[in-house]
Amino acid sequence: MNNYDKNNILNLLDSVSPDNADLLETLHIIQEHFGYLSKEALEIVSELLSLSVAHVYGTATYYADFRFVPPPETIIGWCSGPACLLKNGVGIRDAMLAVFGTELGEQLDNPSVEVCMAQCNGTCEQAPQIWVNNKVVGKLTAAKAIELARSIKEDI
Numbered sequence: 378m379n380n381y382d383k384n385n386i387l388n389l390l391d392s393v394s395p396d397n398a399d400l401l402e403t404l405h406i407i408q409e410h411f412g413y414l415s416k417e418a419l420e421i422v423s424e425l426l427s428l429s430v431a432h433v434y435g436t437a438t439y440y441a442d443f444r445f446v447p448p449p450e451t452i453i454g455w456c457s458g459p460a461c462l463l464k465n466g467v468g469i470r471d472a473m474l475a476v477f478g479t480e481l482g483e484q485l486d487n488p489s490v491e492v493c494m495a496q497c498n499g500t501c502e503q504a505p506q507i508w509v510n511n512k513v514v515g516k517l518t519a520a521k522a523i524e525l526a527r528s529i530k531e532d533i
């Protein structure tokens with residue numbers, strides 16, 4: 378992750394001005410670079426685009442894509458698509474959450490891990506599946522999901 382300070386944010390948004398900027402695109406640029414949107418970044422965007430902080434914050438929080446805390450070391454995307462649901466996707470999700478002792482979308486700090494909802498990516502032949510830091514782990518069973526969650530919990 379990159380150093381999240383005011384100068385870095387300003388450098389990153391060097392070409393952004395109220396005349397040519399798209400708010401969503403600007404927020405995506407920041408999140409892509411830093412991994413999340415800090416309060417300071419939202420304030421800088423507000424200043425840069427001559428929008429109220431409430432407008433910027435309201436837009437950012439409307440979309441599930443944006444994070445407001447640093448991402449964990451391990452992000453597990455749980456596929457909520459129909460093929461995975463038909464093959465016990467919910468059981469797999471619940472088994473992993475039970476091992477981590479968290480809810481969907483809640484970050485466990487130590488180890489730094491989060492199970493979040495993801496959408497079908499078209500590789501349903503691997504259903505039911507999850508993505509561990511974008512790497513597909515497919516044809517899961519609840520038992521394999523528990524084993525994987527325990528090993529992630531022990532390794533970190």
Ligand code: FES
Pocket residue numbers: 456457458459460461462496497498499500501504505506
């Ligand atoms: S439904 Fe899960 S990969 Fe398609």
